[in-house]
Amino acid sequence: MDLRYSESDLAFRAELRSWLADVLPTLPPKPAPDDWPARRDWDTGWQRQLFEAGYAGINWPKEYGGRGATLTEQLIYLEETTRAGAPYIGVNFVGMLHAGPTVMAEASEEQKAFHLPRILRGEEVWCQGFSEPGAGSDLASLSCKAFRDGDHYVVTGQKIWTSFAQVADWCELLVRTDASSKHKGITWLICPMDLPGIEIRPLRTIVGSSEFSEVFFDEVRVPVSQRVGDENDGWRIAMVTFSFERGTGFISDLVETDKMISELVELAKRVTRKGATAWDDVALRREIGQMQAQMDALWAMTKRNLAQAERNGVPGVGGSVVKLYYSELFQRLTDVAMRLLERASLSRDDVGQLVGSGSFVEERLRSTSFTIAAGTSQIQRNIVAERILGLPKDR
């Protein structure tokens, strides 16, 4: 076991760090949360900058224009960009992390040649049309249907919680092409979002903004050439899509969590009660110390997962354990912030001297989604119990 970074890792870190130091101060101010066109421009602009500097698609293979970095370099990349406060991947999330890798693995040469360079350069934004009102955790029960009419699939149905739908050019869309089979009746389509018959109705989230939408399809004609893989083989492809969340998928969330613990300490030093700061309270210091210990442990586990992925191509205990642990840790730390702030938590704007109080309140609300999105914690526990521990299935 060896935790030392190699010379080339250290060089990569130094080069990236200095590039970030140069470029981050030159970024335009962040747009307002609900100005979606501006958000799209901002996020894709950053993607373009990454591309020009050779950092886009750090985990993408070189043959598809990515950097083909080692897993350790990916870890360094995510660590440095998150620590430096670089823009979050934002609207590029689905394209870069889900759809792009799925296209690489499963799509035709024409589809690859068309989409991959555009995604990398920030010229294409994708959304994920998987969940439906009747099909969330039980995704395979989805019913948005598509039938063949000549060279087209005619799609009718509804998707929900579709993040970034209002600014997306393309949708990775799962449709029901055979009603007689649950898992073997699903097809994976690349659906252009500007086709007639698509209606997007933004949903207001718990934080008040509209990250996701309901998307309605009314006899939308999607060319058959937009299909990825075979008809009715979409479930397998969706599983490929999900598998990209493993390995390095959650690393930036972990770095973010680590950063939030430090910010919580800063907040605790600003909160005064009974003539002392909250940080003077040993009970609070212990509670935060415990979270930091858990965070450090999780980070060490991530390095083990990477080492195992590097060796066998499969990450150690996989993404479920990481996701379960960090999401609940993050929620706990925002809970501590709420308790610390007491009535100063009534505002999502910073209250007086309490710099950062507003963002903690917002993070408390936002992090309620961490145990829901991308597979709820209950589903993750089912996966750990059945696939790792081998406990008998319910059905």
Place this chain on the structure above:
Amino acid sequence: MDFELTDDQIALQEGLRSFCSGRFPIEVVRAVEATGGIDRDRWRELADMGTFALRLAEDAGGVGLGTADAVLAFEELGRALVPGPLVWTHLAAGLVDGAATGEVVVTGIERDDASGVIEFPATADVLLILDTDGAWRVDVADLALAPLDPPLDPLTPVARLTAPLPQGAKVLDAGPAAELRLTGAALTAGQLLGISTATTDLAVAFAKERVQFDRPIGQFQALKHLMADMLTRSEVARGAVYAAGVTVDDPEVGPVARAVAAAKLTAGEAAVENTKTCVQVHGGMGYTWEVDAHLQLKRAYVLDAAFGGREHWAEAMADLAFT
């Protein structure tokens, strides 16, 4: 960076695992209750396996391995619930004659430990005392002790000091003694990790077998989720425990005390929470003396308190990370 076991480390781990299952099956472990927590013959076998001399340099008669390796060895000892003051005797190797070879059994205490509780009072030969000035040795026979009965863990007998600790003979200066304390915490974390996974295995095996309402209880989601949390705690702690071993050996990769804090705290949490859950999964059987779950639970508490408990390390972590 390659944070995965080397082939040698895997061999060490497997060697100890098969040694423990061959020489320390649970009947043997349970039998030491009658002999003060230690069976001298098996203790020497542990020494022959290199348990105590593992980190001692080869020219001093040791095996010459590092703390990262020792942590793996102690994980196996923890998994098998091998009894005795293993960590203290290991730390004493090279400092107390006979410790490395298993001739002399060494227990230990922090001088400022207000409880005055001594482990293995009837069977240990030497008491190692750690304080801010260094490490000191005293013969256990010279201590004034009053019995404490019954102990929390039937396999960890205890007594109480009735007079202040003697100063003892100095065996180590302050600096190396402080390092010894961190190593002790890292190895104890290894044992806790071993218990946390053994108890998960025990719970899972039982849940696959035990039938209620015409199905194996492992099919009930309420239990599945408890056991998923057991695995999660163990695996997260494993990262920290292995990292602590590596960091003790190679302090350039990070602050040692912080790595040890994360390891001891998360491994203690994993062992205590998982052993409690294992009892719960077993139902009424879990409450009996017959099922091993109680031995795991009790040892988890014993080791969680050793070399600084979770309260200690949580506070230490806050100081280490944020001041």
